[in-house]
Amino acid sequence: MKKKGMNVSAKQRVWGWIYLMPATLLIAVMSFYPIIQAVFTSLKTGSSAKMAWADPISYNYTRMFQDKLFLRSVGNTFLYLIVEVPIMLILAILLAQLLNNKDLKFRGFFRTCVFLPCATSLVSYSLIFKSLFATQGLLNSVLVHLGILQENYNFLGTAGSARVVIILALIWRWTGYNMVFFLAGLQNIEYSVYEAAKIDGASGWQTFWRITVPLLRPTIVMTAIMSINGTLQLFDESMNLTGGGPANATITMSHYIYNNSFGQGVANFGYASAMSFFVFILVAVLSLINMKVGDKRD
């Protein structure tokens, strides 16, 4: 005799699907559908009121490699990436190591202090940095009064210093965020491992490099991927702190994409979508490399 209805595991499976459905549908409609639409848009040109297929179809994709301004924005973004990410991650590990010390007094207070920048909004901290480094700003007044500078220096109006300011701002904003991940990673390392190392006569430096760093590897890979991903999509700082200036010396890819799609009177959505896919591919490739390099399980 055949049993009517479903058995228990089939029932559970159905309910599993039902519970998954709302989220899946939302993601499909709100994320996947626009992504697919963006692929089509990236193959079109013309005013956003009457977009037509590009001729040749790859027009937007070949165009970006002849666009000096876009190439400069790629260069700027990679400069931030190469300079900022290593400094930030090393600082974050060191801070995590320091603040993980069981004997440290006011540990919670210091941890909060380091993490606090992450609680500020990207726009407001950018604007604060902008006013700090303005030609008539606080930093200039302090430096001039201390006699370090002869006259007010235009930090945000000079290409080199404007880039440095952006990197400083990024480090200030994101170090604490990464530190939290390292702290969590450190909690997972058994204290007995350190004790054993101490008994074997390892110095602090050796313990750090031989024990802490290898055991933190998954965390390092994760924070590196997140930082690379975040830096490649850097927007708020370029937009609000320097406005991409002076003379586009600090503009990032996302900012240039924004200018092309929502900048004044432009609405060049086709070209902007094509550039977005370029960023997408970059992020994917870099993350892949990172995972392959970081993954030591074989």
Added chain:
Amino acid sequence: MKRKVLSLILTTAMTAALLAGCGSSGGAAADGGDAGDSAAAQTEEAAPSSDDGAAAQEEGAAGGSHKLTAWAWDAGFNIPALQAAADDYKANVDPDFELEIVEQSQSEDIENAVTLAGSSGDYSTLPDIFLFQDHWIQRYVADYPDAFVDVADADVNWDDFSQEKLSYSTINGTHYGFPVDNGTVICAYRVDLLDQCGYTIDDLTGISWDDFIKIGQEVYDKTGKYLLSMDGDGNDLVYMMLQAEGVSQFKDGKPNIVNNEKLVEVVNKIIEMVQKNVLYLANDWNGYTNETIVGDMVAGVMNGNWIIPTIEQVAENSGKWEITSMPTLEGGEGYASNGGSSLYVSSNCQDPALAKAFLAYTFGGSTVTYDGALQNGGVITTCISAGKSDVYNQGVEYFNNTPIYADIVAMGANVPVVEQSDYHYTCRQYIAAAIINAINGADVMTELQAAEDQLNFEMGN
């Protein structure tokens, strides 16, 4: 148990936040719908009977409705002008007329709204009439032709306007807009500071830029103030100085930069001014207005006359300013125009006849409108006959009791018409970048060539 209570509270809070978020947007949508309905209802219920027998009434009867919605920005400038026009039309033409002015926070909001409407193909979000920036309009009419209505048949004597102003809103020979304000460039100077250096305003009238630089150096040495400032990121100086020479940055629709002798000369003068502390380039627009002008760093300001309210923000300098025309390369008085906006009728307008009649009567040359616009908002007309009224000839206290408005209207009539381009602001941005790089030591011609290449690239040439 405690955990359950906590999670319950959290869930409730999140649901409430979600509902509040959706609720407000839903409410807004409903409001929008209501507004649309009531506007439609009004159109329908309007009686076909003519209102009062005045001669100008044919347009009142045309569409039959009495209400228009307008979008504009700047509550201290454009909105009082629109209000003056609405009051004028109500008092003198149609007693039932009503203009609903919706304030936008900046000109970009209207541009974005047109872009959005055009991209989605749904123009029903646009109001009946809206204000639009002159330098952008050609590009938007080209990109979104369906958003605009041509107004060539409106009852306006177009010859009574500055032709330079009309050259923006006239596209392929068709009128699209009604001029509102006047972008005529003024050179405003602190006469008290000039006096300390032994100069008068006349010594700065009709001079060459070389003389200007000499005086500027002296002013900086003696008073520590720059004779000129500008936003280095969106440098309007090049456009203004070139227009005063009667030259454009474009020729036959293509950029004309490297082979444009006047442009190269102007750029070199700007660089020289910066190096000699005559000109201060701020990092951005806010730096220009707040740091240099309101921050009292300058002894002179050169820009479209809409900059006057910014100058007037420094109350303690009242009576110390006067205005004159621009210097030129060879010497002689220069005239240019920068910025400004015009009113356009949208394709979503329910009653285009009423919109055109209203705009033609008011901004088409009514002295009542323009006097009100000037008194309440400081908006100066480009309409030549309206600029001759008594209000225009009154002295302005802040500017040493000189009749600056009449002066500006007179100067505006001399502004040469130069070739306009959809890519005006793009060009401005690239040349500004070239200037900044050149000041920092790069070769001027290489930088200008790069600017021209990038502009050609963007324009698809």
